[in-house]
Amino acid sequence: MTREQRHRCMSSVRSKDTRPEMVVRRYLWQQGFHYRLHDRSLPGSPDIVLRRLRAVVLVNGCFWHGHEGCAKFRLPQSNTPFWRTKIARNRARDFRNTRLLRWMGWHVFVVWECQLEGPRREATLASLSLSLSRLTLRQYAIGDDTLIAAEPTP
Numbered sequence: 001m002t003r004e005q006r007h008r009c010m011s012s013v014r015s016k017d018t019r020p021e022m023v024v025r026r027y028l029w030q031q032g033f034h035y036r037l038h039d040r041s042l043p044g045s046p047d048i049v050l051r052r053l054r055a056v057v058l059v060n061g062c063f064w065h066g067h068e069g070c071a072k073f074r075l076p077q078s079n080t081p082f083w084r085t086k087i088a089r090n091r092a093r094d095f096r097n098t099r100l101l102r103w104m105g106w107h108v109f110v111v112w113e114c115q116l117e118g119p120r121r122e123a124t125l126a127s128l129s130l131s132l133s134r135l136t137l138r139q140y141a142i143g144d145d146t147l148i149a150a151e152p153t154p
Contacts, residue, residue, distance in 0.1 A: 020113045021047050021059040027125045028057075033132060042106070044097030053135045055107040057128065058094075062113045066091050070114050107135060 025048060028035060035057075039049040046056035062072035066087040075083050101108050109131060115124040 018059070018061065020061065020111070020116045023116050023121070024048065024057060024059050024111055024125070024128070028129070028132075031129045031132075033129075043100040043104075044093070046101070046108075050132065053107065053132060053139075054105055055109065055132060055135055056101060057109045057111060058098075059111050060094070060113065064090060065094060065112075067112050067114065070112065072114050 025035075025037075028048065033050060034052070036049045036051065038045045038047065042049065042056065044058075047059045048057035050056070060067065062070045063074075064087070067073045075087070098108050098110075109128060111124060111128060115121070
């Protein structure tokens with residue numbers, strides 16, 4: 001690619017409402033989960049925020065977030081030092097935000113772009129739904145056939 005072609009290609013990449021994010025959002029909505037999008041009051045403005053469960057879902061693109069061992073992540077041949085630095089900064093930022101969210105008592109789930117393709121898609125989405133359902137069940141304690149709201153954990 002020429003510099004102009006690469007610039008046009010990279011500048012057209014969106015940070016919100018990406019195809020992988022939309023796949024996860026549609027699936028969660030079909031499963032009955034209610035969420036907010038890109039809550040700026042939380043570190044990193046997580047893609048999907050389930051306040052009632054104190055859970056966030058981060059939908060990461062393999063290239064932009066440097067998914068190690070993934071076929072979708074390969075450093076470009078041109079301007080390699082720039083991309084190496086940029087992706088390292090993205091990884092450090094992701095690590096810092098995830099640590100802050102967990103310190104604040106949030107459950108953090110990360111879904112990678114490559115996990116939403118082919119036969120892995122259904123398994124990934126089902127696993128996410130199951131994990132969120134378990135969080136929902138933890139909010140309730142069962143005693144004498146009555147559901148009683150449990151105390152939130154700090």
